[in-house]
Amino acid sequence: MGRDTRATLFTLLLLGICILLQSTLLSRLPLGGARPDLALIVLVYVSVRRGSMVGQVSGFVSGLFEDFMSVAPLGFHPLMKTIIGYLYGIFSGNMFLDPVFMPMILTIVATLLKGLLSGIVSSIFGIEASGFLYFRGRLWIELAFNTVLSPFLFALLGLFKVLKPSDKEGA
Amino acid sequence: MAGLFEGFVKRYRKGVTLAVLVLVSLICLLVSNRNVVIKPKEIGHSFVAFFQGGLTGASQWVGGTFNSIRELREAKSELADARRRLAEADEVTREVVALRQQNQALREQLGLSQAVAMKRIAAEVIAKDHDNLSSTITVNKGMHQGVKTGMAVIAFQDGLEGLVGKVVNVGIASAQILPLYDPGCYVSSRLDRSRHEGLVNGQGKDQPLLVMRYVKKLAKDNMAYGDLVVTAGLGGTYPKGINVGRVREWDAQSYETSLEILVEPIIDFDRLEYLFILESGG
Numbered sequence: 001m002g003r004d005t006r007a008t009l010f011t012l013l014l015l016g017i018c019i020l021l022q023s024t025l026l027s028r029l030p031l032g033g034a035r036p037d038l039a040l041i042v043l044v045y046v047s048v049r050r051g052s053m054v055g056q057v058s059g060f061v062s063g064l065f066e067d068f069m070s071v072a073p074l075g076f077h078p079l080m081k082t083i084i085g086y087l088y089g090i091f092s093g094n095m096f097l098d099p100v101f102m103p104m105i106l107t108i109v110a111t112l113l114k115g116l117l118s119g120i121v122s123s124i125f126g127i128e129a130s131g132f133l134y135f136r137g138r139l140w141i142e143l144a145f146n147t148v149l150s151p152f153l154f155a156l157l158g159l160f161k162v163l164k165p166s167d168k169e170g171a
Numbered sequence: 172m173a174g175l176f177e178g179f180v181k182r183y184r185k186g187v188t189l190a191v192l193v194l195v196s197l198i199c200l201l202v203s204n205r206n207v208v209i210k211p212k213e214i215g216h217s218f219v220a221f222f223q224g225g226l227t228g229a230s231q232w233v234g235g236t237f238n239s240i241r242e243l244r245e246a247k248s249e250l251a252d253a254r255r256r257l258a259e260a261d262e263v264t265r266e267v268v269a270l271r272q273q274n275q276a277l278r279e280q281l282g283l284s285q286a287v288a289m290k291r292i293a294a295e296v297i298a299k300d301h302d303n304l305s306s307t308i309t310v311n312k313g314m315h316q317g318v319k320t321g322m323a324v325i326a327f328q329d330g331l332e333g334l335v336g337k338v339v340n341v342g343i344a345s346a347q348i349l350p351l352y353d354p355g356c357y358v359s360s361r362l363d364r365s366r367h368e369g370l371v372n373g374q375g376k377d378q379p380l381l382v383m384r385y386v387k388k389l390a391k392d393n394m395a396y397g398d399l400v401v402t403a404g405l406g407g408t409y410p411k412g413i414n415v416g417r418v419r420e421w422d423a424q425s426y427e428t429s430l431e432i433l434v435e436p437i438i439d440f441d442r443l444e445y446l447f448i449l450e451s452g453g
Contacts, residue, residue, distance in 0.1 A: 019301050020301075022301040022302065023298040023299060023300070023301035023309070024297065024298050027298065027299035027300065027301075034303050035302070035303065037302055037303075039302075051185075052185045052189070053184065053185055053188060056185075056188060056189055056192055057188070057192070060192045060195075060196070063196070066301060066302065069298070069301050069307070069309070070300065070301060070302070070304075070305040070307045070347075071305055071306065071307050071339055071340070071347060071349055071353075071355070072304065072305045073199075073200055073203040074199040074200070074202075074203040075195075075196040075197065075198070075199030075200035075201075075202075075203065076200060076304075078192070078195070078196040078199070079193060079196035079197065079200065082189065082192045082193055082196060083189075083193065086185070086189045089185070118304055121200070125200050125201075138303045138376070138377060139303070142303050
């Protein structure tokens with residue numbers, strides 16, 4: 001099994017766990033009406049470390065999983081997550097990941113990008129999304145949660161060898 | 172030719188994969204949602220309508236200014252007329268109150284009840300929206316327990332029965348419910364006191380209140396803060412008489428023929444743990 005394939009499968013497992021946690025345990029916590037998107041933070045990390053191929057495929061499959069768990073039309077989450085995975089993968093190998101600031105910056109941009117893409121897709125396809133569209137509402141609460149959690153999650157994900165870039169690809 | 176194509180795919184592997192995945196996502200979206208709104212004619216129409224609206228607004232302002240003097244004279248005579256009719260209405264209201272009390276007493280004696288006994292499937296909430304974009308409540312009962320798509324869902328909180336939403340997806344042992352606050356949830360309802368009908372619709376998780384539209388303007392004369400809104404039973408999905416919420420605010424623009432009422436749901440969805448799926452509907 002190739003390294004990329006192993007990384008993709010492992011990422012899908014992690015994303016599945018995050019999505020399940022978000023829909024069960026995190027939904028019971030009083031978090032101001034919003035919850036952190038752990039799956040997005042994991043996708044950002046994996047894309048930056050492993051590249052566009054792993055990022056976009058993981059994003060697509062995890063997006064399908066999210067669609068199965070919600071009433072969003074099939075294709076809504078895969079479209080957004082594929083694009084985010086691909087875009088972040090472009091920077092793989094060209095970015096120094098410090099422990100604190102870079103995870104926060106990457107996560108902030110990813111959350112804003114998610115808000116923008118969700119608004120565009122909802123507008124084009126006439127989807128009545130109950131959550132934030134573009135940059136209003138709970139996006140900012142989610143942004144705060146994601147930003148605070150990202151350094152910790154990045155540090156945790158850094159412990160997994162399978163997600164590290166190979167020596168050929170550089171740090 | 173095949174060699175060239177293969178070479179192209181190998182060289183631009185990432186881009187080709189992206190294009191394929193995005194295309195599959197778009198096809199899935201088109202197939203599962205037919206509300207695509209990007210139509211050139213509509214875009215052009217919207218652009219032109221902006222200028223039409225501006226011009227009409229300006230001309231209305233000019234006309235309105237000249238009309239205001241005449242309207243002031245008419246308003247004075249209408250006020251005198253309204254005062255006279257108010258006195259007559261007060262007398263009628265007193266008679267109505269007495270009749271209502273009599274009606275209630277007679278119904279209690281006859282043992283009539285508006286609540287229809289329906290078979291209910293008790294369920295526990297096992298998951299909610301996994302992200303902040305969609306509204307879903309997942310419960311631990313599904314096809315095996317007799318749950319079907321379209322069934323209405325209720326819950327009890329603080330001694331009151333309230334509408335939660337309806338079943339939209341059913342699995343073998345789980346089901347997904349579209350909650351009342353979702354913008355895609357529409358419930359045919361009526362004001363319990365005046366019996367005026369309207370359509371209740373969620374405004375998203377961001378907004379704690381529901382909105383009830385298409386209520387006749389007459390209703391505002393017989394409406395008060397806290398009035399109960401119940402399901403009307405039209406359309407077949409939601410049985411009649413289930414509590415939806417309470418009236419909090421209403422708005423009546425002079426150019427509109429109906430009211431817009433803000434309704435606070437009976438059910439606090441943050442505290443929802445157990446609910447009942449009604450076997451009627453679906």
